[in-house]
Amino acid sequence: MNSNNYAVIMAGGIGSRFWPVSRAGYPKQFLDILNTGKTLLQSAYDRFTGFIPGNNIYVVTAEEYVTIVREQLPLLPPENIIGEPSRKNTAACIALIAFKLRKMNGKANLVVAPSDHLVSNEQQFQKDCIKGLEFTAENKAFVTLGIKPANANTGYGYIQREAVAVEKGIYPVKRFTEKPDAATAALFIKDNAYLWNSGIFIWKVIDILNAFCFYMPDMHELFVCGMGGFNTPFEKATVNHIYEHCESVSIDYAIMEKANDVYVIPADFGWSDLGTWNSAWENLHRDKAGNAVAGDNTLLVDSRGCMVHSSEKKLLLVGGIDDLIIVNTPDALLICKKENEQHIKLYVEKLKQTGGDSYL
Amino acid sequence: MNSNNYAVIMAGGIGSRFWPVSRAGYPKQFLDILNTGKTLLQSAYDRFTGFIPGNNIYVVTAEEYVTIVREQLPLLPPENIIGEPSRKNTAACIALIAFKLRKMNGKANLVVAPSDHLVSNEQQFQKDCIKGLEFTAENKAFVTLGIKPANANTGYGYIQREAVAVEKGIYPVKRFTEKPDAATAALFIKDNAYLWNSGIFIWKVIDILNAFCFYMPDMHELFVCGMGGFNTPFEKATVNHIYEHCESVSIDYAIMEKANDVYVIPADFGWSDLGTWNSAWENLHRDKAGNAVAGDNTLLVDSRGCMVHSSEKKLLLVGGIDDLIIVNTPDALLICKKENEQHIKLYVEKLKQTGGDSYL
Numbered sequence: 001m002n003s004n005n006y007a008v009i010m011a012g013g014i015g016s017r018f019w020p021v022s023r024a025g026y027p028k029q030f031l032d033i034l035n036t037g038k039t040l041l042q043s044a045y046d047r048f049t050g051f052i053p054g055n056n057i058y059v060v061t062a063e064e065y066v067t068i069v070r071e072q073l074p075l076l077p078p079e080n081i082i083g084e085p086s087r088k089n090t091a092a093c094i095a096l097i098a099f100k101l102r103k104m105n106g107k108a109n110l111v112v113a114p115s116d117h118l119v120s121n122e123q124q125f126q127k128d129c130i131k132g133l134e135f136t137a138e139n140k141a142f143v144t145l146g147i148k149p150a151n152a153n154t155g156y157g158y159i160q161r162e163a164v165a166v167e168k169g170i171y172p173v174k175r176f177t178e179k180p181d182a183a184t185a186a187l188f189i190k191d192n193a194y195l196w197n198s199g200i201f202i203w204k205v206i207d208i209l210n211a212f213c214f215y216m217p218d219m220h221e222l223f224v225c226g227m228g229g230f231n232t233p234f235e236k237a238t239v240n241h242i243y244e245h246c247e248s249v250s251i252d253y254a255i256m257e258k259a260n261d262v263y264v265i266p267a268d269f270g271w272s273d274l275g276t277w278n279s280a281w282e283n284l285h286r287d288k289a290g291n292a293v294a295g296d297n298t299l300l301v302d303s304r305g306c307m308v309h310s311s312e313k314k315l316l317l318v319g320g321i322d323d324l325i326i327v328n329t330p331d332a333l334l335i336c337k338k339e340n341e342q343h344i345k346l347y348v349e350k351l352k353q354t355g356g357d358s359y360l
Numbered sequence: 361m362n363s364n365n366y367a368v369i370m371a372g373g374i375g376s377r378f379w380p381v382s383r384a385g386y387p388k389q390f391l392d393i394l395n396t397g398k399t400l401l402q403s404a405y406d407r408f409t410g411f412i413p414g415n416n417i418y419v420v421t422a423e424e425y426v427t428i429v430r431e432q433l434p435l436l437p438p439e440n441i442i443g444e445p446s447r448k449n450t451a452a453c454i455a456l457i458a459f460k461l462r463k464m465n466g467k468a469n470l471v472v473a474p475s476d477h478l479v480s481n482e483q484q485f486q487k488d489c490i491k492g493l494e495f496t497a498e499n500k501a502f503v504t505l506g507i508k509p510a511n512a513n514t515g516y517g518y519i520q521r522e523a524v525a526v527e528k529g530i531y532p533v534k535r536f537t538e539k540p541d542a543a544t545a546a547l548f549i550k551d552n553a554y555l556w557n558s559g560i561f562i563w564k565v566i567d568i569l570n571a572f573c574f575y576m577p578d579m580h581e582l583f584v585c586g587m588g589g590f591n592t593p594f595e596k597a598t599v600n601h602i603y604e605h606c607e608s609v610s611i612d613y614a615i616m617e618k619a620n621d622v623y624v625i626p627a628d629f630g631w632s633d634l635g636t637w638n639s640a641w642e643n644l645h646r647d648k649a650g651n652a653v654a655g656d657n658t659l660l661v662d663s664r665g666c667m668v669h670s671s672e673k674k675l676l677l678v679g680g681i682d683d684l685i686i687v688n689t690p691d692a693l694l695i696c697k698k699e700n701e702q703h704i705k706l707y708v709e710k711l712k713q714t715g716g717d718s719y720l
Contacts, residue, residue: 319694
């Protein structure tokens with residue numbers, strides 16, 4: 001394995017769409033939504049261990065989740081877990097890890113990936129990452145992995161690639177489009193130049209730092225001033241100071257949409273952002289009646305299209321019901337229609353209003 | 361209180377229609393289906409304590425439930441709990457208590473009632489029972505309480521009364537009709553001569569024993585031979601022997617449908633046989649959206665017409681769903697449509713087939 005290659009897993013997200021399995025104190029990336037035996041974070045970590053040296057894998061998360069990450073990834077060196085003092089979106093997170101790596105290895109070449117996505121074909125994922133790393137090692141390039149769209153999803157960003165590849169399977173990016181409206185998305189998916197933005201990026205540390213210097217000079221300056229503190233006992237105080245003054249902005253908006261030398265590798269490794277119970281349903285094995293069940297001790301009779309998640313031993317008997325989301329946890333049970341999954345946030349809001357804070 | 365008046369509560373039933381709250385080892389009469397703070401048996405007992413001397417109240421149940429009855433009715437003398445060695449329907453049960461009482465009190469006058477029905481107006485119930493007891497004390501008469509039908513239910517037996525009362529509110533019975541078809545039931549409820557058979561009977565012990573002698577001579581003979589054993593340490597062995605040889609038949613079929621001197625008191629004390637989750641729903645307080653909730657810690661958002669029973673502290677959040685039955689117990693959870701409540705037996709059967717015996 002190439003000792004200049006690094007991976008950073010971004011694991012700071014929160015989210016209530018997987019409530020009641022996900023909670024503010026224990027969000028999605030730390031859960032085994034699909035009942036695979038591994039949490040999403042553990043799967044994200046395992047995906048990298050095949051081609052990134054173990055000591056070169058980092059996890060950036062919120063400070064309050066550091067303990068959970070340690071528990072879930074016992075083989076990861078504790079110093080490779082970085083707790084952010086506040087949520088400042090992806091740009092700050094990437095600047096932080098880039099500056100830390102810069103102090104360690106001037107040739108560091110980095111894959112950045114979210115912790116809470118699903119990848120069903122790990123071999124293909126590895127191939128695509130290695131292709132990107134080899135390309136960025138040789139070139140000043142900001143590479144993204146673009147997913148072949150499965151449908152006209154309006155919840156994702158889209159990447160339009162140029163027609164001609166610079167290398168086999170690597171295309172210059174023409175344009176980024178944030179979440180399009182339905183009509184635009186419908187046009188996009190008819191054109192194979194459009195890809196979903198997976199949020200997986202590859203670049204040399206030196207190149208992304210130069211880009212920060214050029215496109216985000218204030219943020220860059222803040223981090224440069226903290227340079228002395230990174231990878232020392234003073235790192236925590238340094239990062240606290242930087243984050244207090246640092247802008248909250250996404251790496252897409254801060255750099256990718258503005259930079260030159262942006263490339264995309266069209267990828268097809270069974271990706272899902274696993275954003276909702278419906279996408280869990282889509283990614284789980286479904287029985288003949290279209291029911292997806294994550295959990296044991298459930299019996300569905302004469303029922304179709306249900307998404308059932310149960311992290312309890314309790315027997316769950318569902319009779320004669322179609323297209324429900326049923327989520328059973330030790331202290332809370334949710335029942336709603338699949339078509340209403342976007343309302344789960346509203347239900348949880350209602351719960352908050354009625355004094356149910358302890359379930360959030 | 362008249363020391364010749366007795367009550368016997370029949371508490372031997374089993375039933376799977378309230379699964380998963382009711383189980384074979386803990387059927388409906390021992391449960392607080394409506395979350396009132398009392399089980400149905402406790403409510404049945406309490407209804408009698410206002411006008412029947414405490415020592416004159418008896419409970420007949422299956423042998424395996426005797427312990428439960430003792431726990432639930434600690435004020436009832438233990439010798440007033442009679443365990444049947446097998447299920448032989450209502451005729452044998454009534455013969456047994458009648459023979460026992462005959463040995464104690466030749467003037468015994470008895471109300472027989474099921475343990476698992478609901479009565480919302482206890483005062484009216486008491487008035488109707490006292491009216492019946494006063495009538496049977498003075499007359500050779502077999503009195504039933506007939507319920508004014510609320511709808512064309514095809515699950516009940518109907519009683520047709522004569523037009524003219526023999527005393528205020530007491531009518532001779534013209535005919536009993538077992539569960540009619542829908543068309544017949546629709547005709548019945550247009551005619552105020554028809555009443556539902558509540559299974560509540562009133563008669564002197566001496567009169568019902570004479571009726572057994574006449575209409576059920578074999579059964580009568582069996583019990584007469586056992587006479588020496590009743591109310592002695594040999595009662596259990598005696599009853600075991602009788603039940604081994606005794607016919608299984610309902611008191612309606614055995615005597616009421618054949619006897620002369622059968623009367624009905626039209627009654628309206630908020631009766632329900634509470635046979636299914638839908639009838640529980642009908643008898644519970646319902647919110648503006650028509651949801652009936654027995655249990656704490658539930659939140660229904662944008663949901664209508666649901667029947668929710670929860671005997672657990674777990675939060676139950678139901679969002680955007682109409683007309684479901686949701687029953688949550690510590691070890692099992694049932695979700696089905698209200699319209700499919702008759703299928704619950706099938707679901708439980710399926711559960712049995714798939715090895716879920718421990719939940720039955």
